[in-house]
Structures are given as C-alpha cells and as structure tokens.
Amino acid sequence: MKHHYLILIFSLCLPLVSCQDESQTVEITGKRRLTDYDQQSDSFDFISPKDWRRVPATRFRELNFKFGKDGEAYFSRANGSLLENTNRWLKQYGQEPVATLESFPLVDFAGGQGYLIEADGDFRGGMGAASRSDWGLIGVIASVGESTIVTVKMVGPKEEVKAQKDNFLSFSESIKGR
Amino acid sequence: MAKSSKSFLAKVWRVLSGYEIAVVTMFLLLILTWLCTLDMADRGIYTTVHAYYDIENFFVQPHYKFNPLPLYLPGGFWVCALLTVNLICGGIVRVIQYRRKGLHKYIGVLLAHFSMAALMISGAITSIEAKHAHMTVVKGETSDYAQRYTEHSIEVVTYDDAGKHAEPLVIPSERMQWIKKNWENTRLFEFPDLPFDLEVGGFRRNAVIVPTKSEAPVSAEGQFEVDGVFLKAVFDESQEEANSGGCYVKVIEKESKKETYLILSTAVFHPVTVTVNDTIYGLRMLREIWPMPYVVQLDETEGEYYPGSSKPKSFMSEITRFKGEESRSFHIEMNEPMRSDGYTLYQAKWANPEGAEPQSTFEIVTDPASRWPEYCLWVAMVGLCIHFGTSLAVFVMRSTKSKSTKQPTTKQSMTQQGGAE
Structure with missing residues (x-):
C-alpha cells in the first residue's frame, strides 16, 4: 500500500521537475515591424565609419565612438564661444592660443560648416582625462543659434588619428539632427 | 491486488474531493495574500507577485522589511491549482450524490460551484498567458506601438551604407527570463541570418555604467571592463519601471571565431555597434516593443x-x-x-x-481569459438565483399547503369549545 503512495507522489512530482533546460541554445529569426519608436529613439542621423564602434552615450558625449585601441570620437555641445573652446583644445596640446579662427579651414558639418582644428603632441589632460604623449586631435567646431556650440572631436594616438581623418570628415558632414 | 488498488484510488479521490483540502488551501491563500501584501510595500508589486504567484515557483519564502522570514510556503499558483482540482472533484461528487435526490433540484448550486472552478481556471490562464x-x-x-515597462528584449539591426536599418531581429523577453534570474546565467543565441551569434549573460536588474578610470570592476561579481566602462549593480527600485537593466553580450563571429564584448543597458537609448565582415550591426537592450x-x-x-x-x-x-x-x-x-x-x-x-x-x-x-471572470460571475449569479428562487418557491408552496390543511381543524376545535362563533 505504501509504495502506491510513493508512486503517486513521484508521478505528481515528475511533470513539475522535468522542466526544459533553460540554458539551451536558442535560434533567433523573428523580427518586429518598424514603429514610431524607431523614429524617436535616436536624436541624430549619421553615417559612421565601418571601423568605428558606437559605445554608450554619456552626459557630455551625445554620439560616442571608439576606434582602434584608444581612439575616441564624439559629438558634444559646449558653452562659451568658438574661440574660447578652440583655444582650450590648443592649450591641451601645448599650443599657443589664437586671436581669430580665420586661419582654420571651414568644412561641412551637421548641415552647415564648422572650423577644422588639428593639433598633436603631448596631451596635458583635463576634463577628467589623463595626460598622454604623442597624442592627436582633429575636431570641428561650429555655433548653432546664439549661444550653443557644437563640436565633433577625435582624439587618440597621433598616427591612428591621422589615419582616421577622412573617416572623421565624412562622419562630421553626415551628422543631421532629427 | 485489484481490491487494494481500487481502495487506494478511492482514498486518493476522497482526499482530492474532500473539504479538508478546500479548508487548507483557502487558509494558505489567506496567509499568502496577507504576507504578499506586506512584502509588496517594500519590494514592489512586480517582484512580489512573481515570487508568490508565478507558475515556476513551487515554494515561496516570504520577506518582511526586506528580510526573509524563517518560513517556506507552497507557491500561490500551485495552491490555487490544488483548490481548483478540489472544486472540480468535489463538484463531481455532488453531482453523483444529487442524482439520487433529483439533479434538477440542485442545478443552481452546481452552476455556481462549477463557475467558481472556471473562475480559478481563468486565473491560471491569465497568470500564464496575460501580457x-x-x-x-x-x-x-x-x-x-506599446512598450512593456517590466520586460526586456534585445534587438539587432543591420545598417546599410546610408546609415539606415530595416526591421530588427528580436530576442524576445520570454527568452531572456533564464538570463535575468541570476547574473551567472548565460545563454547562446544563434542567428542563422547573421555572420555572428550572441552569448548573453551577466544580467543586472538595476545597473549603471561606470568608467574604469573612476572605479575598478570587481571580477568576483561578474564585472569586467568593456571599452573603458563596466556594468555595476545598484540597489533595486521597488517600482520595476524605475530599474535600468543591463547585461554583457559576447559577439562570436562564425567564420573567424573572434569574440567582441559589449555592454547593453536600458539606460542607453541607442544601439551600440560592432562591425563584422565589413557591415555595421547595432545591438541594444530595451523595454520590449509591441x-x-x-x-x-x-x-x-x-x-x-x-x-x-x-x-x-x-x-x-x-x-x-x-x-x-x-x-x-x-x-x-x-x-x-x-x-x-x-x-x-x-x-x-x-x-x-x-x-x-x-x-x-x-x-x-x-489575455485570452480576460472576460472569463465576468462570464463566470454571471453564471454564478444565475445559478444562485435559480437555487434561491426555487428554494423560496418550494418554501412558499409548502407554507401555503400547510396552512390550507391546518385551517379546518382549527375551526372545528373552536366550535367544540364554544368559541368565537
């Protein structure tokens, strides 16, 4: 008699414990239709270079990319004037400040034009970044409206930055706000 | 042997259909509901309802003020399941008993009884299927579109040369459940249409992305650096919508077997990208889109x-x-x-x-059973109206019949006593 109870209890428990292996591999082929969410979820349209990888945006980097081992490229907004921000960048590389931006070339940027700034040398650090030697900077800076500055900046080992210049300029030109 | 088997099954039937099971299960449901309500105030509705009433949880350890109580109770779903079995078995016993007395007399009660069993079944369907x-x-x-605030999916898009993408491939929320149970759980997702597969793991219910220059990752907690940042778990908010889930993803290229790690988080409102075979792919984890x-x-x-x-x-x-x-x-x-x-x-x-x-x-x-509770209550109301209505009618008829048979006897006795007449 007792073993009947055991068989019953075991039979009742069997379906409860014979669960599917949750860790098994799953094949994914399902897609979902594009919705309004896809239009709203990103603030920009752009074409990024294939050897760049987009990483999470931060508070000060609305578009944030990395390339190579230490290379970075990012789109930001800044306060102050075009001249103030340009001189800050130059100072970070030990270069003399400029009195005017006229010597810098204009390039296509975010539907308009911006000043192309280049610098290299020993990066003195700042804004939370550590100092680096043999570092390079290529950046574009432009004003939007009366008091907003927008920039796209690429930093990293000098040779890597130089090699990415064409990619950088194409990317800068492609940026469009939604 | 046959006699022994029959009596064993009869005993099982007796237990399953008995009042004892009904009393015990209802008492357990009372305790579970009370403890869940107390727990809910601290740990939030999402966590507690799943802990106490999910089909996957055979047992639940209640918490009070975030501290686990030294007590294990049967999971609410399975207590309800046992009560439902008891209702059905008890109802069948009643049908067999009532057949001897005249089933038509008890049709109302049976309607109400089985509608309650149907109500329990609708609850089970809702628990499993409702979204x-x-x-x-x-x-x-x-x-x-609609968005599920408490469930996460992972989407993969393929970018063309113009930076545009078509419909995303989706790892649905149901496939994320195992990964979300514990940060040590991982799962491999194969994409036949892509040149890579994904291994997803290290899920944290509420996490922030921390730069390694400000804090070092703790490998014992499954934290490691990806592109200068790592995923760090923070205190879970009681409101599930306020939590920002995050996970680690390993992109495994099929041809080269090269592995690239990414961090996905619902706090990041855009895809992160990886380039495989000269094509850019975007990956993101988000609150599931419908x-x-x-x-x-x-x-x-x-x-x-x-x-x-x-x-x-x-x-x-x-x-x-x-x-x-x-x-x-x-x-x-x-x-x-x-x-x-x-x-x-x-x-x-x-x-x-x-x-x-x-x-x-x-x-x-x-919810396939969304209207079942309404229908069950209508049926129960009809059943109870039938039962009370017929009981009332029988009572009135008996009272009337009783009065009509008694009255002549009363008159005769009064006359004999030289009464009112």
Missing part, C-alpha cells in the same frame, strides 16, 4: 483629481483607431476599456505638463 504593455500618446498625435495592429490617435483627453490630492477622480480619452483604410472612434475612461484585435486598452494614466499638450497613457493587455 501587459503601455502606450503613451500626446493629444493630437498618434502612436503605433508593434500594434492599428494606429491610435488621441483626439481629446481630460483628467480630474480629487480636490487637494493626487488621487485620480476621472481620466478619459477620445481616440480614433486607424486600421488600414478604416477608422473608428472610441471613448475610453477608467473601467471602460476599448477591446479590439485581441488587445484591451485601459485608461491608466493622464498628465498635463505645463506648456505642453496633455497626454494619456493606456495600459494594453492581451
């Missing part, structure tokens, strides 16, 4: 709160539903949802931000 999402629409605007089978336009919306409080008094919306060429207007307010195409839209929230148009948030529910 919830939310849609927020600003007055004058439209929306064609494309709706129609577009909802919010034509008008009003909300009212009780004076001096934030307690909602009434929220209402006038919407137009566009489905292909067809359009139709609906009125939605609290307790008056719209049902269409398998979705039920409830008026959930309302907001009127300063300087902007008001907006309505609808809770969208898919």
Whole structure:
C-alpha cells in the first residue's frame, strides 16, 4: 500500500521537475515591424565609419565612438564661444592660443560648416582625462543659434588619428539632427 | 491486488474531493495574500507577485522589511491549482450524490460551484498567458506601438551604407527570463541570418555604467571592463519601471571565431555597434516593443483629481483607431476599456505638463481569459438565483399547503369549545 503512495507522489512530482533546460541554445529569426519608436529613439542621423564602434552615450558625449585601441570620437555641445573652446583644445596640446579662427579651414558639418582644428603632441589632460604623449586631435567646431556650440572631436594616438581623418570628415558632414 | 488498488484510488479521490483540502488551501491563500501584501510595500508589486504567484515557483519564502522570514510556503499558483482540482472533484461528487435526490433540484448550486472552478481556471490562464504593455500618446498625435515597462528584449539591426536599418531581429523577453534570474546565467543565441551569434549573460536588474578610470570592476561579481566602462549593480527600485537593466553580450563571429564584448543597458537609448565582415550591426537592450495592429490617435483627453490630492477622480480619452483604410472612434475612461484585435486598452494614466499638450497613457493587455471572470460571475449569479428562487418557491408552496390543511381543524376545535362563533 505504501509504495502506491510513493508512486503517486513521484508521478505528481515528475511533470513539475522535468522542466526544459533553460540554458539551451536558442535560434533567433523573428523580427518586429518598424514603429514610431524607431523614429524617436535616436536624436541624430549619421553615417559612421565601418571601423568605428558606437559605445554608450554619456552626459557630455551625445554620439560616442571608439576606434582602434584608444581612439575616441564624439559629438558634444559646449558653452562659451568658438574661440574660447578652440583655444582650450590648443592649450591641451601645448599650443599657443589664437586671436581669430580665420586661419582654420571651414568644412561641412551637421548641415552647415564648422572650423577644422588639428593639433598633436603631448596631451596635458583635463576634463577628467589623463595626460598622454604623442597624442592627436582633429575636431570641428561650429555655433548653432546664439549661444550653443557644437563640436565633433577625435582624439587618440597621433598616427591612428591621422589615419582616421577622412573617416572623421565624412562622419562630421553626415551628422543631421532629427 | 485489484481490491487494494481500487481502495487506494478511492482514498486518493476522497482526499482530492474532500473539504479538508478546500479548508487548507483557502487558509494558505489567506496567509499568502496577507504576507504578499506586506512584502509588496517594500519590494514592489512586480517582484512580489512573481515570487508568490508565478507558475515556476513551487515554494515561496516570504520577506518582511526586506528580510526573509524563517518560513517556506507552497507557491500561490500551485495552491490555487490544488483548490481548483478540489472544486472540480468535489463538484463531481455532488453531482453523483444529487442524482439520487433529483439533479434538477440542485442545478443552481452546481452552476455556481462549477463557475467558481472556471473562475480559478481563468486565473491560471491569465497568470500564464496575460501580457501587459503601455502606450503613451500626446493629444493630437498618434502612436503605433506599446512598450512593456517590466520586460526586456534585445534587438539587432543591420545598417546599410546610408546609415539606415530595416526591421530588427528580436530576442524576445520570454527568452531572456533564464538570463535575468541570476547574473551567472548565460545563454547562446544563434542567428542563422547573421555572420555572428550572441552569448548573453551577466544580467543586472538595476545597473549603471561606470568608467574604469573612476572605479575598478570587481571580477568576483561578474564585472569586467568593456571599452573603458563596466556594468555595476545598484540597489533595486521597488517600482520595476524605475530599474535600468543591463547585461554583457559576447559577439562570436562564425567564420573567424573572434569574440567582441559589449555592454547593453536600458539606460542607453541607442544601439551600440560592432562591425563584422565589413557591415555595421547595432545591438541594444530595451523595454520590449509591441508593434500594434492599428494606429491610435488621441483626439481629446481630460483628467480630474480629487480636490487637494493626487488621487485620480476621472481620466478619459477620445481616440480614433486607424486600421488600414478604416477608422473608428472610441471613448475610453477608467473601467471602460476599448477591446479590439485581441488587445484591451485601459485608461491608466493622464498628465498635463505645463506648456505642453496633455497626454494619456493606456495600459494594453492581451489575455485570452480576460472576460472569463465576468462570464463566470454571471453564471454564478444565475445559478444562485435559480437555487434561491426555487428554494423560496418550494418554501412558499409548502407554507401555503400547510396552512390550507391546518385551517379546518382549527375551526372545528373552536366550535367544540364554544368559541368565537
């Protein structure tokens, strides 16, 4: 008699414990239709270079990319004037400040034009970044409206930055706000 | 042997159909509901309802003020399941008993009894199959999607040379459940249409992305650096919608076997990318998106709160539903949802931000058993009306019959005693 109870209890428990292996591999082929969410979820349209990888945006980097081992490229907004921000960048590389931006070339940027700034040398650090030697900077800076500055900046080992210049300029030109 | 088997089964039947099971299960449900209500105040509705009533949980350890109690109780789903079995078995026993006395006399009671069993079954279906999402629409605007605040999916898109992408491949929320149970759990997802597969793991219910230059990752907690940052778990919010889930993803290229790590988080509102075979792919984890089978336009919306409080008094919306060429207007307010195409839209929230148009948030529910409780209660009401109605009729008829047979005897006795006449 007792073993009947055991068989019953075991039979009742069997379906409860014979669960599917949750860790098994799953094949994914399902897609979902594009919705309004896809239009709203990103603030920009752009074409990024294939050897760049987009990483999470931060508070000060609305578009944030990395390339190579230490290379970075990012789109930001800044306060102050075009001249103030340009001189800050130059100072970070030990270069003399400029009195005017006229010597810098204009390039296509975010539907308009911006000043192309280049610098290299020993990066003195700042804004939370550590100092680096043999570092390079290529950046574009432009004003939007009366008091907003927008920039796209690429930093990293000098040779890597130089090699990415064409990619950088194409990317800068492609940026469009939604 | 046969006699022994028969009596064993009879004993099992006796137990399953007996009042003892009904009393014990109802008492357990009372305790579970009480403890869950107390627990809910600390750990939030999402965590506690799943812990106490999920089908996967055979046992539950209640918590009080975030501390586990030294007590294990059977899981609520399975207590309800046992009660349902008891209701059905007990009902069958009653049918067999009533057949001897005349089944027609007890049809009302049986209707009410089995409608309660059906109500329990509808609860089980809802528990397993129901899904919830939310849609927020600003007055004058439209929306064609809903979003599940508490469930996560991972989406993969392929970018073309113009930086555009088509429909994303989706790892649905159901496939994420195992990974979400413990940060040590991982799962491999194969993509036949892509040149890589994904291994997902290290999931944290609420996490922040921390730069390694400000803090070092702790490998014992599954933290490691990816592109200068790592995923760090923080205190879980009681409201699930306030948590930002995050996970680690390993991109495994099929040809080269090269592995690239990424961090995905619902706090990051854009895809992160990886380039494989000269094509850029975007990956992101988000609160699961439901494309709706129609577009909802919010034509008008009003909300009212009780004076001096934030307690909602009434929220209402006038919407137009566009489905292909067809359009139709609906009125939605609290307790008056719209049902269409398998979705039920409830008026959930309302907001009127300063300087902007008001907006309505609808809770969208898919539930194959959504109307069962209403139908079961109607059947129970009909059954009880039949039962009480027939009982009342029988009582009245018996009383009338009794009076009519007694009256002549009373007159005779009064006459004999030289009574009133």
